[in-house]
Amino acid sequence: MEIKEKSLEYAPGLEGVVACRTRICQIDGQAGKLYYAGYPIEDLAQNSTFEEVCFLLWNQRLPRHDELENLEKIFRENRSLPQEVIAFLELAPHTAHPMDALRTIASLLSCFDINLEKSPEANLQRAIFLTARFPTIVATFHRLRQNQKPVLPHPSLGFAANFLYMLFGKEPTPNQAKVMDAALILHADHEMNASTFASLVTASTLSDIYSAVASGIGALKGPLHGGANEAVLKMLMEIADPANVESYVDQALTKKVKIMGFGHRIYKNYDPRARIFKEYARRLSERTKFSRFFKINEKLEEVMQAKKGQHGIFPNVDLYSGIVYHQLGIPADLFTPIFAIARVSGWTAHILEYWQENRLFRPNALYEGPAPRAYVSMGQR
């Protein structure tokens, strides 16, 4: 077999394998730093907007004033869904997980794209349109499953504020809009994470951008990836009180059950996104009855630091994002769709970049099954 001749080693989960080159995103796992095209995530969360970060990921530079205004305008003008797509969302079972609805509609949108042009410019336009429509798909499905009339996109609100507006039918406060905007910035990209990698593997056959994005949504849904933020909130509800944290952790460690919101394959230090989310969660918690979750989290951090800190297991982004969304009144099964609303910018940025020097992803498998054998007819089995 070929793999023996080349004497290659099995790389479980492709850990440590370099699958591609990128100019978009850099993680320094030891230092706990994250950069989008060189800009620290802390600076972007504080000073930028999600629209600007989309431009940054797609172009690897910050936009000029007119370029940003133009992108904001294209986003606003392309938020609406075709009437037929809304009809689909009405027909779809409203018991479905919103990630299943989002994946199906992202896939469906390809059926409405009659432009055969495959140039980088045409694909960037598709990326912009997809990003513009993701919040509308999620909000429309959420309204319909609650037997509420969908809220049409707002003609002038920014990206994050408009999403909250379509979800709840009223304009968010500036603070709520800022928190949502920062959440989208923090989730926009993260190097070669599993959903971005799934997008690239699909894109690498020179399939279309909708196929690649649908793969990203499918991968993000899993509890080992985007689904973790939803799982954190379930865990917090189960723990219920800061006083229960120590026994919860002990039991989980004994039973070798994963404690959600901790540990990351790349970060061997505090996840910088968790630090920012924690600060938002603290501010939002100071004024509300949900501060219980924040206190549970602080206790969790303390207990985990003592028991697992020396193993490089620290809080990750999911530990505090769920609390923040919960404070904004967002139901838990929309946490991962919000992740997708942000990450589609990163998926498409990596797809467009990869297509510049595309190479089919086609690894090998190590065969460990039965040796060659003759077919046995039914009568002889």
Add this chain to the structure above:
Amino acid sequence: MEIKEKSLEYAPGLEGVVACRTRICQIDGQAGKLYYAGYPIEDLAQNSTFEEVCFLLWNQRLPRHDELENLEKIFRENRSLPQEVIAFLELAPHTAHPMDALRTIASLLSCFDINLEKSPEANLQRAIFLTARFPTIVATFHRLRQNQKPVLPHPSLGFAANFLYMLFGKEPTPNQAKVMDAALILHADHEMNASTFASLVTASTLSDIYSAVASGIGALKGPLHGGANEAVLKMLMEIADPANVESYVDQALTKKVKIMGFGHRIYKNYDPRARIFKEYARRLSERTKFSRFFKINEKLEEVMQAKKGQHGIFPNVDLYSGIVYHQLGIPADLFTPIFAIARVSGWTAHILEYWQENRLFRPNALYEGPAPRAYVSMGQR
């Protein structure tokens, strides 16, 4: 950065990297041999049925008589689509590529699956149901886009024969059914090909089997993978006559345009599937006016052998599969969906196997973008 510390090398396209272990499929690229769980593809194409091969891929052994009868029965009983799914297919734009329709419906089927059970048994059942329904999805969409009434699944025909029956509204001849059955067997699995790998990357976040299969369909659609069989027929139509082959090849090699139907990353010898398809194509061609395509192909082989044989570039499965489907009266844009109808058995077999010892696929990227830099406010740009 981590990757530097580990001093790992960039593996473009993951060529030569071993991404997982498997007991399902083995390719001997040097010898030009393909085995499903140890059984040579030639034996299976000649003696087995697609239903039996599905059992083989899912269980890595041939079924007993009662086991095969049981699987055939479950397939027959689960071919129909929910009425709501047919309504979706009616609503979908009928100009869409059938692969886009298939990917969307495979994704949609998850919304109708209210079973929360995630056991291996429940997932195998989902794999069987998905495999049972793929031919019905493709045939129903094809009938609807031609303004024809969908043909309900036949109550007693076998898997391949029923697909042709639903497509054309009449029972195929035994010879037609056998050719289609063999085509499904030949396409059922192929080790760690790009679409199977896309399925596994998505599955590795512990997302659901529908998400993973939708990723597989999206990846298969690309012209560097399943889309190649459709491209071969376009090429044959362009060449139009055996006398034009030599100049076509010369021009393509000069312009460095890929000649479809030749070359494979793993096979450095004649693709064993191409040999079998060629024999079917020869037999079908002897009696029909389409023998022109067969003659073009034979000439192509001869010219390419002389010019590229020493570089290990040989005919692959796509060179003859398109001719065979064309002879069966199947339109070119259904060639890749037929590939999907077969390959979903392999995708699901690999997914179920991978989940037995799941590990998240999370490779690294080599960062080559701007170095860390301070955020610049809009006024300063």
